[in-house]
Amino acid sequence: MTSARIWPRTQFFDLFPETEHPIIQGGMVWVSGGKLAAAVSRAGALGLVGAGSMKPDLLQHHIRKAKALTSKPFGVNVPLLYKDVRLQLQTALDEGVRIFFTSAGSPKTHTQWLKSHGAVVVHVTSTPELALKCQDAGVDAVVVEGFEAGGHNGRDELTTLVLLQQMRGKLHIPVIIAGGIGSGAAIAAAFALGADAVQIGTMFAATQESSAHANFKNAMIDAGSSSTFLRMKKLVPVRLLNNPFSENIRLAEELCLSSENLNQILGKGRAKAGMLDGDLAEGELEIGQIVSTVASIPTCEELLAALIADYTLARNRLLNSLQS
Ligand SMILES: Cc1cc2nc3c(=O)[nH]c(=O)nc-3n(C[C@H](O)[C@H](O)[C@H](O)COP(=O)(O)O)c2cc1C
Structure with missing residues (x-):
């Protein structure tokens, strides 16, 4: 079965029509450089360069590296915390990036400006209330992240499963869910609960192409x-x-x-x-x-193939049980 037929036709594909799989590699400080983002995008998902640890010149270097390694679209994750943030965003725009996953900070500050440059803007958040504020700020989609996730978390300690249920029917923009997703079965569960796509960090940190030591x-x-x-x-x-x-x-x-x-x-x-x-x-x-389920360090292509095979099994199991 072709991948186009295994995935539900969610709003993710309206935002990212050139991306084959509704799977995003989350931006990861010190871990997701141009090599990782390009490998993920090349394998059909959406890779993000994590700008959190990068001065604008280093970010430019990683964007150029990713462009040299793939012709597929990739994006940049910019935590809106640092004093250089506008310069980081401008650098990415100047390099032709039009996919921005912002996090931390307020989505109000830069979203409309980025969109005026033709960018798709997605903001990462950790509660339904903040997700609604993101929608009001005009973002194109939200990532809602449970506190199982690696990296910086929300203070409210909401789990991914609870967040998914809290989010149902609340937003008209796409909801991307993150936190604790390490198998295709978990991706199937996310779709069953109304997610438009998933964002994965930890499992991509544990790949050959990640810059983790x-x-x-x-x-x-x-x-x-x-x-x-x-x-x-x-x-x-x-x-x-x-x-x-x-x-x-x-x-x-x-x-x-x-x-x-x-x-x-x-x-x-x-x-x-x-x-x-x-x-x-x-x-x-x-x-x-x-991370407890990481057993080896695959390439991004191998990881995605394993996730998709497991997703297909879970999906078929569900369809069969509904038919019997
Ligand atoms: C090593 C590491 C660094 C991270 N750095 C960032 C970051 O710079 N910006 C950000 O928005 N999220 C960051 N995250 C969160 C990821 O983008 C992603 O949302 C999260 O890892 C998803 O949960 P999971 O780790 O359970 O897959 C980081 C996660 C990890 C594991």
Whole structure:
């Protein structure tokens, strides 16, 4: 069966008509450069360059790298947190990017300006209330992310399954669901509950093309069912693989240390040290709960093929059970 026939014809395909599979590789600081985004888009899903860790010149480099590796559309994820943000967005526009997944910050600030340049704008959020605000701000779609997800999370600790049900019928724009998706069966469940597409981070971090350090990738394979924790709730909550640094944060949080003290423990450069440079003891290792299912480090093409095969099985199982 061709892929066009296995997927429900959701609004995702109106926004991204050239993308074959309704699967987005989430932007990931230090992990999703041009190589990963291009590999995902080349394999028929939608790849995103994660601009969070990049100055504008480095972002330009990664966009050019992705363009050299694929002719398929890809996008850029820009957390709206940093002082360079308008310059990052302008750099991506100048390089011809017209797909923007923004996160953190307010979607009001840049959405209309990006759209005036012909861009599709999707904002990442973690509650139905914020998703409605995104729709009011004029975004084309929202990613709604449960707190199973790797990276920075919402404060309300809503799970993906609950969010999906809370979102039903609330928005007229497409809803992309993220957090804890690591199998085709989970993708089928997301569609059954009304999602238009899924966004996946952790499983793409564990691919050959991701820039995660080999030590980090090996730690992903070794991770058990309870290896991640939500830390730094007083600052910006973030889901981390457990390690000595994460333990220190736990102890500091148990002692109710102030935000200033937590910031001192965090210091500078932890995320790069952990994820890019492979410091498994003192680095920050952002990853989602679904890391417990990572058993190997496939290519993006292999990962997508496995997800699609499992999705097809789940879909057929459901169709058969409805017919019997
Ligand atoms: C290592 C890592 C870094 C991330 N960095 C970002 C980021 O820079 N911007 C962002 O919007 N989301 C970020 N995320 C979240 C992902 O884009 C995605 O929404 C999330 O990983 C989905 O949940 P999953 O990890 O369970 O698949 C990050 C996730 C991971 C695992």
